[in-house]
Amino acid sequence: MNEDALRAIIRDTIARVSARAGQPGSEPSLPQATPHPSAYQYALPPSDGPCIIEPGVACNHCGYCQTHGH
Numbered sequence: 001m002n003e004d005a006l007r008a009i010i011r012d013t014i015a016r017v018s019a020r021a022g023q024p025g026s027e028p029s030l031p032q033a034t035p036h037p038s039a040y041q042y043a044l045p046p047s048d049g050p051c052i053i054e055p056g057v058a059c060n061h062c063g064y065c066q067t068h069g070h
Helices: 003-020
Strands: none
Touching: none
């Protein structure tokens, strides 16, 4: 397959996908993934002081300390 043939296939695919966009039911349905336990977030009160993980810097509310994966 040469480069021109590959470009033609890509253009055709983009045109078909673009033509279907906006039609009801055209969006693919993705399976619901079970979140990994490390993604669980604990409900900690917001800190206006130092970071819990790195006390030498101010808290920037990144949420890293609230995750089980820290």
